[in-house]
Amino acid sequence: MEFTIEKKLSKSLARAGVVKTPHGAIKTPAFSVVGTKASVKSLSPEQVASLGAEVVLANTYHLYLEPGYEIVKKAGGFGKFMGWNGPTITDSGGFQVFSLGAAFGKTISKISKEESIGDEVEEEAGKLAKIDDDGVTFKSHIDGSTHRFTPESSMEIQEALGADIIFAFDECTTPHASYEYQREAMERTHRWARRSLAEHERLSGKRLSKQALFGIVQGGRYRDLREESAKIISGMDFDGFGIGGSFNKEDMYGVVGWVNKILPEDKPRHLLGIGEPGDLFGGVENGVDLFDCVAPTRQARNGTLYTKNGRINILNARFTADFSPIENDCGCYTCSSRHGGVSYTRAYVAHLFRAKEMFAATLASIHNLYFIVNLVKKIRQSILDGNFLEFKNTFLKQYYH
């Protein structure tokens, strides 16, 4: 993996660059779409590519349980398995293991079956995870069977899943944890980072892996912990960095800024699990290069659609006989003119949602992902053009009017 910075801004930490992976380049800042179980829900890989996505992130925890990493390995990695030939990322498995074991507050949104089409709910199934210094024992949310992740097994699994970018195993705490527990968890994450790195080097040496390994900075919402974590993780030989999302939304920009002022400039930074429009600007301004989030597709499946004037819920009665596209000047497949100059209408998308037709999820997901992926591309362009702050102010004023 190579990372080059094309332009840096002086008034903020924002920068535009390129991450080169064995499966192609990612122009950063970039939004990675999420294909949790080696499928971007309801979309073909061609639809994913045509909406402008450059990179897909899959979840180690989910693929480990289903279909199992040996199957994915035999298939040649999750990208090949799902027919995606571009760059790929897997997360460490940490977030899912812990989020299924503790109440994560608002970082995990529960969506009821009634409200969404084809949605898989992350159930808060009680305390299913048990942590010790060596690793985590957890129960599968599918069948309750017992499993164990360690830094070493996370590396083994992620090597099998075959992504271009993988993450060191970390403990992802709840933002409600005490300072004392955040420190304890952070220190454990540092020890696990060292073990992940060592195991990755051992596996790479043995198997010529070309995977880039990112270390994860934790420390909750505490400045001294975040700065300490950034310094310690920076000191290890990682190819890039992840910023773990254990903070409340209002603390995010502060946390990301503290961390990115310390992390080395010449390596890419991934803010894990964040993807609301406002947060993307805030993340970029504070030095983030990569984002991923299930919100655009999860909200799409609930009928919540993004427009530059804010979100709309397509199930609102006023759209029942509205024969305009979701957004008039949107260039996505759903909104743009197709054969004969006709696009899908709000009335049609609303009908599909009411009729519980699966194609509703496809059309809505394409629209929302196009919106977010291309918003980050526009942010990138504004950095190159030197008008990031104007673009940010104009966009956010209209979006959160």
Added chain:
Amino acid sequence: MEFTIEKKLSKSLARAGVVKTPHGAIKTPAFSVVGTKASVKSLSPEQVASLGAEVVLANTYHLYLEPGYEIVKKAGGFGKFMGWNGPTITDSGGFQVFSLGAAFGKTISKISKEESIGDEVEEEAGKLAKIDDDGVTFKSHIDGSTHRFTPESSMEIQEALGADIIFAFDECTTPHASYEYQREAMERTHRWARRSLAEHERLSGKRLSKQALFGIVQGGRYRDLREESAKIISGMDFDGFGIGGSFNKEDMYGVVGWVNKILPEDKPRHLLGIGEPGDLFGGVENGVDLFDCVAPTRQARNGTLYTKNGRINILNARFTADFSPIENDCGCYTCSSRHGGVSYTRAYVAHLFRAKEMFAATLASIHNLYFIVNLVKKIRQSILDGNFLEFKNTFLKQYYH
């Protein structure tokens, strides 16, 4: 609408022809894919076109209830509403009205929620339909509200839905009905056919409709009734004919042959709701030009996939680590080589089904519809090539081995 016959066989009633509609030609025999609620479940119109489909049939009953025919009319018809620019058909609404009001035995298959992804179950919700000579009063399966269809309202609704081919309103009986009831229902269907025709002419004169109207032959499994029905319906000025499916499977070929020997040769015949591979050969051999059926997509959503060696269930354990395509020499999107020569594997499709990913339904539906649509195309070619019977025998021997 124009219908031309390109070739007729001498040893059977099979023929190859072309139906020209305002939205393009249908080369017959042809299989119409079903887009019940103005969506071929889980597929984009481009995916429908690229699998070889030439025509889409939507259900009058469903679109009348949801989103309502006024909405579809404002959208410019269901084809434009859903983004399908090719030929279109709507059924009369009769089958759904009656199938929701009576136990139809094996002509309606109940599929449980557990077995399928995104499937809408036709519930046998007791006697919801009440028939009189003027029409049918029925309750919506969605909200229990009361509605009424008459031959005149069916024409009005189908004109609003805007398909190229529409059907006269008919009474679709259960195959278990007595001879006496079949006669009574048939005679009512004949009266309704005349009223449908009159109303269609009135609407056409007033509104320059270019829709072709097909009359439906009923009469259950009784030869005298079917022959009487064929004669009477033939005597009316329809553009083509439908053969109602009120018979058990073992009676089908007989019924279809009796009817098609009487129906005028120069008009197309649609066998309603039939689409199993063996039945397609039997139908064509007995003079059928058009088919439609939800079986290929409904079975696809259950993981039942068609191959030339018969059906397989992709959830079978032996496919878990099977990295070959569903069918090796299949030309469908799912099976054929894409970028880099890799197709979706059985292991991947099986994983998607187990993981309840919506894209499972898309891949499986494309495969099954491609199989059926192209099987009928091959049957057509075998008629043109003069080797229909050989093709039939070879295919069926392998399929039902």
